Amino acid sequence: MHAVEVRDHIMIAHSFSGAVFGPAQKLHGATFVVDAAFFAQSLDANGIVIDIGRAHEVLKEVLEPLNFQNLDELPEFAGKNTTTEFLTRHIHDRLAEAARADRLGRPGNELHSIRVSLHESHVARAWYEAPIA
Numbered sequence: 001m002h003a004v005e006v007r008d009h010i011m012i013a014h015s016f017s018g019a020v021f022g023p024a025q026k027l028h029g030a031t032f033v034v035d036a037a038f039f040a041q042s043l044d045a046n047g048i049v050i051d052i053g054r055a056h057e058v059l060k061e062v063l064e065p066l067n068f069q070n071l072d073e074l075p076e077f078a079g080k081n082t083t084t085e086f087l088t089r090h091i092h093d094r095l096a097e098a099a100r101a102d103r104l105g106r107p108g109n110e111l112h113s114i115r116v117s118l119h120e121s122h123v124a125r126a127w128y129e130a131p132i133a
């Protein structure tokens with residue numbers, strides 16, 4: 001399997017519901033390093049998985065509505081804990097939409113899957129990986 005991975009980051013604030021979270025039940029900030037990996041079984045005629053420049057652009061576009069936001073205040077996340085795991089799925093699904101819309105320099109149906117990893121600190125990360133179809 002071939003893969004291309006691009007990286008960006010977001011700065012957000014949020015709080016969590018649930019005793020399991022301890023101090024993180026209070027409003028706190030986080031800077032997430034976001035890695036998006038795009039997988040294909042084979043390279044195209046140009047010798048690429050996807051175009052790296054377009055992947056960077058699409059990732060930035062997907063992250064823009066989250067960046068510098070208090071996620072507690074966004075209506076689409078009302079009643080949700082915007083955990084690292086939750087955000088990986090949120091970002092994945094929007095990248096998959098872009099892939100299906102052929103926005104990555106290659107038809108989406110030639111791609112296999114996307115993995116989104118969020119590094120919430122230097123000691124912890126989470127990821128979500130699923131087929132694009």
Ligand SMILES: Nc1nc2c(c(=O)[nH]1)N=C([C@H](O)[C@H](O)COP(=O)(O)OP(=O)(O)OP(=O)(O)O)CN2
Binds near residue numbers: 020021022082085
């Ligand atoms: N599975 C997850 N666990 C936690 C997440 C998460 O996104 N997914 N997030 C947090 C906090 O937002 C923060 O990143 C860490 O807070 P902290 O209080 O330091 O949490 P710890 O579990 O490391 O330590 P405690 O013993 O709960 O204080 C927390 N967990």
